[in-house]
Amino acid sequence: MEPDHNDIHEQFLTHFAANEPAIRAYVRRLVPTRHDAADVMQGVALVLWRKFDELDDTEHFRRWAFGVARHEALGWLRDKARSRLTLAEDVLHVVACESTRDDDRLSAQREALEGCLEKLPTHHRKIILAAYAPDAAIQEVAGQSGRTVAAFYQWLHRMRLRLLNCTRQVLQAEGLS
Structure with a gap:
């Protein structure tokens, strides 16, 4: 029995809301400015929503979202290729890979900092x-x-x-x- 549209919508919102700060930080590392990151994030959110039913295992939502974000950032950078502020695609690939690898550490640091701020x-x-x-x-x-x-x-x-x-x-x- 397939889940109804409301269940899928709720699942998506739960996963997206929990991971949005990390996805945004990931995108921010790939594009020059916060404004650019906001533009890319709009596209990322749309693609994630449209393709959410294709995700086999929601346990891997963040890794999947990072892949979508990297693809969207590359597309955005290709569109802006004339700007001197954009990174070469191979450099962006290295940054994206390192950012993915560092995500767990950065998330732990972010959570620890938030806890310390609360104190x-x-x-x-x-x-x-x-x-x-x-x-x-x-x-x-x-x-x-x-x-x-x-x-x-x-x-x-x-x-x-x-x-x-x-x-x-x-x-x-x-x-x-």
């Missing part, structure tokens, strides 16, 4: 995230934190070290360092 006081976490938001103006974030720009950079440096040490400890405790 921070809420106001510290909000300020750090504001400092790394797209188009963030450090002068404004420093002002929101009640610090001068110089003092904010020093504070941010201390917080980065704290997060780095926490992340390393988590990864080491999990045997992933």
Whole structure:
């Protein structure tokens, strides 16, 4: 008995939502800018949805999605080949292969960092995230934190070290360092 359309839709959304940040990070490593990655991700999402019923084993969704993403990025790069900012296809292939290989390590690091961020006081976490938001103006974030720009950079440096040490400890405790 075949699953109905709603079940397939739900399965796809579950897998896509769980893997979208990793797929986006993978695409981001293959194209020059975040804007380009957003363009490529639209195509990736469409192809993944259209071909989801062809996926034999949903356990391998991420690896399959990376393959689709690499294909879409190559197509995008071919379309933009006149731009000096695009990578040669053979270089892109190397980057894509290394990115796929590094995905587990990067996912573990990302999860550890997210856990370490959650351990921070809420106001510290909000300020750090504001400092790394797209188009963030450090002068404004420093002002929101009640610090001068110089003092904010020093504070941010201390917080980065704290997060780095926490992340390393988590990864080491999990045997992933």
